[in-house]
Amino acid sequence: MTTIPPYAGIHHLQIPVSDLDRSIDWYGKVLGARRRGNVDHKPSDGPLFAVGLEVPGLGVGFELRLNPTAAAGMAGCGPLAIAVEDPADLDAWVEHLDALGVEHSPVLIGIIGWVLVVPDPDGIKLRIYTNANHNLERSQIQYHSPWLENGPFGRSGTTAAVGRISAVPGSADELESLLISLGAVARKEPGNLAYHVHRTADDPNEFVIYEEWSDPAAIEKREEAPGFAAFLEKAGPLIAGEPHVTSLVRQD
Structure with a gap:
């Protein structure tokens, strides 16, 4: 068995989008993301096709890449979950999102903690998850909330x-x-x-x-x-x- 070469953590996250300007604006309003112009993906002989963003508190780079097909395919999935400490923090996020007029789920009971789901302009689900554990019975977990089910993998009866x-x-x-x-x-x-x-x-x-x-x-x-x-x-x-x-x- 070969030895796995070393790596140094996550370099950056990439999210596909169908409209760069719309998504730059949305992630800016919702997460306070700021564009890093020095990492714009724009060849001298072609159009801009991706941008790098700096998201306060995220700890890794964040990229939006123009790819409408991939964005449509990932609609309903939740590749990014950011952490908050407890349900009080989620309440603050609800106020923030409501003030912006941004659609979001109610506060839901996840597997370990509480979670708020926020679909981006392409329907890709940003999840805001508590570090605090609810310690509830598994019967109370909202497995079948449409906000938590991903993409086409619905249950029987859908x-x-x-x-x-x-x-x-x-x-x-x-x-x-x-x-x-x-x-x-x-x-x-x-x-x-x-x-x-x-x-x-x-x-x-x-x-x-x-x-x-x-x-x-x-x-x-x-x-x-x-x-x-x-x-x-x-x-x-x-x-x-x-x-x-x-x-x-x-x-x-």
Whole structure:
């Protein structure tokens, strides 16, 4: 067996985003992150594709990298958990987020401590976790809160739908942009476990949308989400024919 070479801790964290400016602003407001211009990723012959941020108290570097596909794939996952001491600190975070108008979960019971979940603009979940241990029975842990379930790995009984939408020829790129924006809204809705937009390989005018929700009531309410009516108004003239939707109920 070979000897594992030494390493010196974590150098930096990388989060994929679909819009650099939007995410720089969001992480700046929420975490007080400051841009480190000396580590901008911008080749002389190409556009800016990543930025480094300094996040007070984080202790490691933090990078936002432009990668809409990866950002969509990670929606619902929580790769970053920052620590606070106790529930009183979480209450202070709730006040901070409410003052900013930033969406967040209620204070939840995690496996060891209490946790607050804050989805970023792409639906990637920032978690704020207490060092304090709640010492509660495992039956009280909120395993199945939609705020704590990650991505498409929902439990048996979750409700999903697969929709097929065809674009009017010449309108596919515009429709794709609207669908991706709608997905960003849907992933922030209570009960959403996954929402992904696909463009079919054999027909660039056809899209397949996969969405998964914690229960039938949640999926029925998705059309009440902010921005859904505006999406229909803008997307209606771009859609050819009637969308086809198949509802699914997970069994395993």
